Amino acid sequence: FLSSSVSRLSDNLQKPLAFAFDIDGVLKAGPNVLPEAKRALQILEGNNPRKQKIPYIFITNGGGKHESARAKDLARELEVPVTQDQVIQAHTVMKSLVPLYGDKPILMIGGPETPPNAAREVMQSYGFQNVYTALDLHAHAPAAWPFSTVHPDQLPYVRREDFSKIRFAAILVFHDSREWGRDTQIIIDILRSHNGVFGTEHPPTEPLPDKQIPIYFSHGDLLWGNDHSVVRFGQGAFRLAIENVYKHTTGRDMESVVFGKPHRITYDYANELLRQHLISMSGAETAEAAKAVGPSVWMVGDNTESDIKGAVDFGWSSALVRTGVYKDHNGPPNHKPTILVDNVEQAVIEAIQREW
Template structure:
């Protein structure tokens, strides 16, 4: 009996002792914490655990890396605070287009075309791009350029009127998923094949191969994403695939000058890694605390973005079954450190494996 009592004391001591190994968590949102607009109940409990409501009474720094977007980071932080019943600050939010702020030094004062919804692409002058135009602007300038729909009257107040015969676009930014593939593919082709970026002009395919190509930047490359529908939906990666196919066909085999951000690209994980380190030091009252790469966990539902990106960067990864990934499709193409039914189960496994 004496030995049993000692064992109970030991178990109680282990459960209440502050762990020494720092942890940090990066969450995908769609398919992990939410399904469309529906907040998963286990997501609220999970973030509560990370705020210290766990057997070790220890807070764990976390942030969100999503290939979604369409809002400013400050607005997204407020929305997530309401969703998860925890105070989320903008520094905890990395959206697909967040890292595209790194392009400001190249395009701050140069005309760029921004593509993507849900209404007007975010970022613009708020990121430091001062000459931003949208598909709505082009359509209002030349309605016949997309004859299958009339210019949207709801966008009239936001339209930036300009004489596009005198503007030379330097780049195209696909900041968020297109809501009108036909129109946006048309306008991307128009600019990519134009004479020095002037809308309404075109050079020959032979000349196109000789000149400097206008670059097009995609905020992410997800082919699929998960919401509250039973099956995954097409994402920005599918839009890019369609645009590339049409571009290659009309240019007799030429390749676009395309650059992709978001997951699984390394630049996004580098950005997240720095933010997590900052959050960890802030939680440690300014002490210089380092978290080992294997103790930074990416929790995601998409093997081709979440898991691939984390594995390539040297983080650990957890794949959940509440989004894109389905067991019926066979083993994931990119092997995670662990697979869990949902985010709550994943975090509990991580804490126990690391701290018990």
């Protein structure tokens, strides 16, 4: 009796509206904020027919700095209050790996290697206690990548260690590599090493171990849009390059785990954040609905393979904009959005009209 009355109660509750915004190609083009982005957010801040605040979060496959730093940047750029619990970057959900690797040595690739926003510090703030970078290994063994040298300005940020005693438990690609060549070499060195020790090779006489050293990528976007005239390579392109070299040097397929959009873990995390926002910010009725049936979320994105695919798979509505990766002349999108619009302001206006 109880469960059927609960389900009848939730049938009548209207899911409260919420938005999830992609950043690159939707709100920004490279460093430039799109003017319609500021207007779109003003609508959600209360400039709408019901004069109501509508909660929103940002889900980007970008990253490279702490969520609190990203929130500050977004607040300044978009001229709205933004807190760190509104920001999900590609690497945010890598926190879920702390129980596995929190106390083990890990090799971190990508992101800024020196302050401000040094990626190692971000990983440490998540709870990883033993983080080494490709820069550390390059400084330790310059001949490992003889085609560039560690810059003297970087030396104070190098972690020195006797790497013959370190067994890397995993590789975490935190953000885009700043040096594809060096990082490709060093990643494959570790994958081919004897028990994860840098500078060693698995003995050719022994069969390769069944389990490859785990490698995780914070997202898989092949392409992304910035202020250049043509779309740019993302971390997905970097992964393809590594997979190919690995296959050719070992004869094996590289196994990896990829986070970020369109993967469910990222949308689960985002949906829960929005539910909590609604519970804390709204009137009693909306909070009840948010608790019982969750939010009705619109994802606004420019990349069909990540933003729209993820939204469709998760059961969110979605708006595909024309200000980033998606271009009409490339043909119909592989994953069908709820609406296709010119920009983020149109997306917000149309979504609100449909929901209210």
